[in-house]
Amino acid sequence: MKYISTRGSAPALDFEGVTLAGLASDGGLYVPEEWPQFSEHEIAAMAGLSYVELAVKVMTPFVEGSLTAEELRDLCTRAYGRFSHAAVTPLVQLDQQQWILELFHGPTLAFKDVALQLLGRLFEHFLAKSEDHLTIVGATSGDTGSAAIDAVAGRERVDIFMLHPKGRVSDVQRRQMTTVRAPNVHNLAIEGSFDDAQAMVKRMFGDPEMASSKGGKFRISAVNSINWARLMAQVVYYFAAALQLGAPRRKVAFSVPTGNFGDVFAGYVAAQMGLPIERLIVATNVNDILHRALTTGDYSAGSVTPTAAPSMDIQVSSNFERLLFDLNGRDGTALAEQMRGFEANKAMQLTNSQREGAARLFSSARVDQAAMSQAMSWANAQCGYVLDPHTAIGFQAARDAGIDAATPVVTLATAYPAKFRDAVERATGVRPPLPARVGDLFERTEAFEELPGEYDAVAEYVSKFATPSA
Ligand SMILES: *Cc1c(COP(=O)(O)O)cnc(C)c1O
Numbered sequence: 001m002k003y004i005s006t007r008g009s010a011p012a013l014d015f016e017g018v019t020l021a022g023l024a025s026d027g028g029l030y031v032p033e034e035w036p037q038f039s040e041h042e043i044a045a046m047a048g049l050s051y052v053e054l055a056v057k058v059m060t061p062f063v064e065g066s067l068t069a070e071e072l073r074d075l076c077t078r079a080y081g082r083f084s085h086a087a088v089t090p091l092v093q094l095d096q097q098q099w100i101l102e103l104f105h106g107p108t109l110a111f112k113d114v115a116l117q118l119l120g121r122l123f124e125h126f127l128a129k130s131e132d133h134l135t136i137v138g139a140t141s142g143d144t145g146s147a148a149i150d151a152v153a154g155r156e157r158v159d160i161f162m163l164h165p166k167g168r169v170s171d172v173q174r175r176q177m178t179t180v181r182a183p184n185v186h187n188l189a190i191e192g193s194f195d196d197a198q199a200m201v202k203r204m205f206g207d208p209e210m211a212s213s214k215g216g217k218f219r220i221s222a223v224n225s226i227n228w229a230r231l232m233a234q235v236v237y238y239f240a241a242a243l244q245l246g247a248p249r250r251k252v253a254f255s256v257p258t259g260n261f262g263d264v265f266a267g268y269v270a271a272q273m274g275l276p277i278e279r280l281i282v283a284t285n286v287n288d289i290l291h292r293a294l295t296t297g298d299y300s301a302g303s304v305t306p307t308a309a310p311s312m313d314i315q316v317s318s319n320f321e322r323l324l325f326d327l328n329g330r331d332g333t334a335l336a337e338q339m340r341g342f343e344a345n346k347a348m349q350l351t352n353s354q355r356e357g358a359a360r361l362f363s364s365a366r367v368d369q370a371a372m373s374q375a376m377s378w379a380n381a382q383c384g385y386v387l388d389p390h391t392a393i394g395f396q397a398a399r400d401a402g403i404d405a406a407t408p409v410v411t412l413a414t415a416y417p418a419k420f421r422d423a424v425e426r427a428t429g430v431r432p433p434l435p436a437r438v439g440d441l442f443e444r445t446e447a448f449e450e451l452p453g454e455y456d457a458v459a460e461y462v463s464k465f466a467t468p469s470a
Contacts, residue, residue: 001064003030003228006325007339008332015066016126019119019229020134022222025213027339028332029322030228035272036061043248043274046239051088052076054243055236058273062232067125075125079117082107084437089114089237091244091410094383098398099410100391101241108176109416109438110311111263112147114237115230120151120158122229127157133467135218136160137204139197142169143311143415146176148223153182159466160223161186163197163458166450172419172434172441179444186465192453200455210459212469218462219469225262226318234266237412239275245408248276255281255398255411257309257390258290261317263412264362268323271361278407282364283397285312285372290320294364297355300347307369308423309389311414324350327357365397372396376427386432388415389423 003018004010007028013021018030046057055076060069067075080088085105092100106113127134136158138148145162152158162177166189178187190197201222210216225231242252254277256264264282271277284291285307293299301315325335328351342348350358367375372389375396379385387395391413398409417424418432425431434441451457 001036001062002033004033004330004332005030006321006332007336009336015063015229016129019066019122019227020126020219020221022224022227026336028325028336029226029319031322031325032062032228035269038274040248040274043239043243047243051236051240052080054240055080055233058236058239059232071125075118075121079121082117083113084435089240091241092385094379094385094395097403097405097407097409098395099241099245099408100385100387100395100413101237101410102413103237104388104413104416104419106147107150108143108146109419109435110143110147111412111414112143113150115225115233116147116151116223118233119223119227119229120148120155123152123158124155130470132157132219132470134158135220135462135466135469136223137163137201137220137462138223139163139194139201140169140177141165141194141310142173143419144224145169146173149177149180149185149187151223153180153185155184157467159184159186161188161458161462161466163188163190163201165189165194165197166191168194175441175444175446176438178446178448179441181445181447186461187448188458188461189448189450190453190458191451196453200458203455204459204462207459210462217468218466224318225260231262231266231269231319231322234263235269235273238267238270238277241410242270242275242277245410248274251276251278251407253277253279253281253398253401253403253407253409255283255394255401255409257312257394257412257414258282258284259312259314259317261290261319261323263414265319265322268326268361272326277361279401279403280362281394281397281401281409282362283394284364284366285309285393286366286368287313287315288366289315290317291364291366293320293350294358294362297350298347299342299350307389308372308420308426309393311390312393323358324354327354329353363401365400367393367396373427375399376424380428380430386417386424386428386430387413388417388420389427390414390420391417392427
């Protein structure tokens with residue numbers, strides 16, 4: 001399988017190449033040259049497979065030429081063996097029509113584990129082949145940092161440097177990062193805000209002393225959801241849920257708590273591959289750029305309002321570019337122009353073909369704080385089920401979407417409620433306990449380095465502990 005950039009001028013790469021590259025060199029995102037297709041018959045034959053076997057079936061066309069089915073199976077077996085539920089992503093029925101797909105049984109209790117546990121192993125596999133070394137640098141305000149650290153801790157040929165704004169992440173989130181003890185994990189508590197930390201990471205990617213792509217010493221890479229391999233891993237659970245609910249015979253709708261548009265884009269990919277999806281509901285909080293884009297065509301960034309669902313507090317949804325590309329006749333030149341306009345003005349209009357194309361499969365909803373709390377208390381009172389704030393936004397959107405009563409609606413549950421227990425307690429009166437396997441989080445020893453909010457201090461630290469590229 002070849003991958004091409006949404007902006008049309010970066011070289012096409014194979015799966016190994018896009019996994020290690022992350023972003024394309026022309027600033028675009030990689031997508032498969034064409035969508036693999038499964039026939040109705042092939043999808044029907046997937047029913048009853050274990051999660052790992054299903055993952056191998058769904059992902060094989062994407063990794064062709066870079067991994068054998070055996071290698072893929074081995075990586076998936078190890079990645080999903082770390083989940084605490086045998087079904088990996090179990091499905092729970094809340095009422096006649098509404099279902100919850102629990103994606104939070106991984107080591108850090110957020111859905112990001114599903115993709116990152118695999119990505120960490122893919123890095124290790126490909127780096128062993130090329131005998132190279134990768135330096136992952138990231139900034140986090142919460143979930144991504146802990147999931148990425150867990151995914152690469154102790155892996156060969158990878159070092160991770162995760163910057164967090166000192167004193168500005170929750171105790172649970174910080175401890176999930178700083179109590180992972182492995183020689184290749186470096187937690188850096190930086191003076192300043194998340195944006196300050198993020199700006200340093202961006203600067204390092206362009207630093208000719210540091211980044212090998214600019215002539216520097218280290219092969220610096222990112223683990224955010226612009227990496228195609230992450231999206232690919234997420235396609236699998238759409239198949240898993242739909243098959244359990246009667247696909248391909250019966251259509252299923254999905255409601256997805258959305259931030260960077262990675263998770264819901266994986267649903268779009270599943271639909272392109274032949275999975276009969278009735279509708280994809282893009283659920284946002286008050287940071288509603290995607291809801292505005294999908295309802296009016298106005299894609300314009302404002303300023304971020306902090307909410308109780310922080311992983312959805314975004315201004316710009318990077319993966320939306322992949323959809324806009326696919327709906328624009330895959331014209332990379334035109335899309336590069338459109339994105340340049342957006343980068344200059346922080347605003348753009350969707351074209352008619354983008355709007356109409358999106359409307360065929362997507363609808364959207366904006367769920368504010370009050371509606372989110374209501375959804376949490378309703379689910380708890382009526383179904384005895386505790387939702388985290390992100391999932392509650394998806395669930396509220398699912399109930400309001402007006403989907404035909406004969407069609408099951410699956411809300412993707414993106415975080416374990418105990419990760420956001422203050423917000424859960426405020427809405428429901430229930431304070432969910434941390435599960436036993438992470439229950440000793442507050443007894444574990446933390447390790448992190450405190451650094452001033454100065455780029456040079458961070459670059460010096462990374463230079464000292466990272467391994468140069470081969
Ligand atoms: C990352 C995240 C989201 C948003 O997912 P995207 O792929 O960025 O749209 C939603 N909920 C939780 C808990 C997350 O960690």
